[in-house]
Amino acid sequence: MANTIATPNAPYNSNLQALIEYPQQGILSKVILKDKNSQYTLFCLAKGTEIEEHTSTRNATVMVFEGAGTLTLNQEKILLNPGVFVFMPAHAPHALEAEENLAFVLILSEQPQVKTFVSPETLERIKSTAPLLKKQGQEITTRMYEIMFKNHPEVKEQFNMEDQKNGSQPARLATAIYSYATHIDDLESLKSMVERVAHRHVETHVQPEQYSIVGESLLQAMKDVLGDAATDEVMAAWKEAYQLLAEVFIKREHQIYEQEA
Numbered sequence: 001m002a003n004t005i006a007t008p009n010a011p012y013n014s015n016l017q018a019l020i021e022y023p024q025q026g027i028l029s030k031v032i033l034k035d036k037n038s039q040y041t042l043f044c045l046a047k048g049t050e051i052e053e054h055t056s057t058r059n060a061t062v063m064v065f066e067g068a069g070t071l072t073l074n075q076e077k078i079l080l081n082p083g084v085f086v087f088m089p090a091h092a093p094h095a096l097e098a099e100e101n102l103a104f105v106l107i108l109s110e111q112p113q114v115k116t117f118v119s120p121e122t123l124e125r126i127k128s129t130a131p132l133l134k135k136q137g138q139e140i141t142t143r144m145y146e147i148m149f150k151n152h153p154e155v156k157e158q159f160n161m162e163d164q165k166n167g168s169q170p171a172r173l174a175t176a177i178y179s180y181a182t183h184i185d186d187l188e189s190l191k192s193m194v195e196r197v198a199h200r201h202v203e204t205h206v207q208p209e210q211y212s213i214v215g216e217s218l219l220q221a222m223k224d225v226l227g228d229a230a231t232d233e234v235m236a237a238w239k240e241a242y243q244l245l246a247e248v249f250i251k252r253e254h255q256i257y258e259q260e261a
């Protein structure tokens with residue numbers, strides 16, 4: 001169970017000790033404070049609880065308040081007792097075992113920044129292809145799904161095939177790619193599109209490793225449809241630009257998956 005106890009505008013004034021309560025078994029967590037840069041969560045683990053090895057995309061610190069346990073961080077065992085303060089860098093594998101009832105605050109720092117720009121040459125080339133995408137976008141995305149479903153038929157089950165037949169999904173993808181081409185230097189303005197698509201992706205269980213499948217199908221489709229206009233320079237620019245867009249989605253979808261976990 002997780003609930004937010006304070007916000008930056010309405011701080012919680014009481015003693016943290018008063019918030020500690022242990023479940024019969026497992027973990028009780030309470031988000032004490034959260035803003036867009038960081039999150040402070042109180043974890044209360046019942047004696048005997050184990051958290052299997054996992055990683056986090058964010059830097060984290062653990063501050064132990066009471067109890068006893070063992071944190072295994074990068075294969076090194078660290079005893080957790082009141083007052084212990086441990087820094088865990090992003091992506092470091094860690095696991096936890098509570099030998100006694102154990103209470104600690106976990107502080108997650110700012111999300112690591114993804115690259116938010118492409119080179120100036122790429123930017124110009126992408127913008128120069130926008131008129132082509134406006135005209136032939138849906139032809140490209142229809143071809144892209146054709147290539148993807150032929151080479152990777154297993155992804156078909158994530159899609160509504162009716163929307164493929166009536167062209168509405170290729171149209172939605174074409175609109176998104178055209179918007180990206182015209183706003184690649186102002187990603188902030190794509191926020192509402194990214195939100196909508198990322199939520200739809202999470203609903204349909206899209207995984208980070210699937211972005212390379214879509215990427216290679218999309219680039220091939222551009223070549224097929226644009227013909228001579230798909231010069232090596234244009235294709236190299238789209239390869240770089242696609243990677244950036246994929247990272248934006250992967251990062252946002254990761255956050256949504258974590259919130260829903």
Ligand code: HEM
Pocket residue numbers: 155158159160161163169172173176177196197200201204206207210211212214245246249
């Ligand atoms: C940068 C790459 C991608 C872009 C620009 C993109 C764009 C979109 C858009 C615009 C939609 C429609 C959202 C809505 O309902 O309004 C969508 C839906 C969807 N996308 Fe993506 N997508 C990308 C990557 C992927 C990947 C890697 C997969 C994995 C196979 C995927 C699978 C899906 C699925 C399953 C849906 C729902 C389609 C349906 O309802 O039939 N997408 N995407």
